[in-house]
Amino acid sequence: MTPLRLLYVALLMVLVMVAVPVWAEYADVVLNRNAEANGMRPVIYPHWFHRIRFRCKVCHSELGFEMRVGSNNINMGEILDGKYCGMCHNGDVAWSTEFCDRCHSGLPGLATGIRGASKSSGPGDY
Numbered sequence: 001m002t003p004l005r006l007l008y009v010a011l012l013m014v015l016v017m018v019a020v021p022v023w024a025e026y027a028d029v030v031l032n033r034n035a036e037a038n039g040m041r042p043v044i045y046p047h048w049f050h051r052i053r054f055r056c057k058v059c060h061s062e063l064g065f066e067m068r069v070g071s072n073n074i075n076m077g078e079i080l081d082g083k084y085c086g087m088c089h090n091g092d093v094a095w096s097t098e099f100c101d102r103c104h105s106g107l108p109g110l111a112t113g114i115r116g117a118s119k120s121s122g123p124g125d126y
Ligand code: HEC
Pocket: 021, 024, 025, 029, 031, 045, 047, 050, 051, 054, 055, 056, 057, 058, 059, 060, 065, 066, 067, 068, 069, 070, 071, 072, 073, 114
């Protein structure tokens, strides 16, 4: 291979390696470990929307969110106590927990996982 060709292949490999996490960063996350089992619609968490507003470490180190989809056992009681989403959704940093439908906006039957890319969530999209 010519040096130029080698460089091209190396660049391609780097692109492939960064593609996966970048995709996750900008996606929506469906959270449905216990919501639907307790009579609420699955939660659509627009990761990309938050990610462009806050540094990663705010959530993934200071607020203690594990960086793996489905790994955080988030429950409503703790949110109301000001943990997890409730650190910000308290009527101060962001609108408060009284607006159930803004978070519990997923269509019934959605499994916990990553959806979409940079598309907004919003009621009815999924
Ligand atoms: C406002 C809070 C918040 C911010 C800011 C944030 N994240 Fe996240 N992130 C989350 C939550 C919540 C989840 C889903 C956790 C779960 O499902 O239990 C998540 C999940 C992830 C995942 C898991 C994806 C997968 O496929 O398992 C990765 C990777 C990630 N975040 C990376 C980042 C990076 C990189 C940044 C900064 C550029 C960032 N996050 C900023 C809250 C945040």
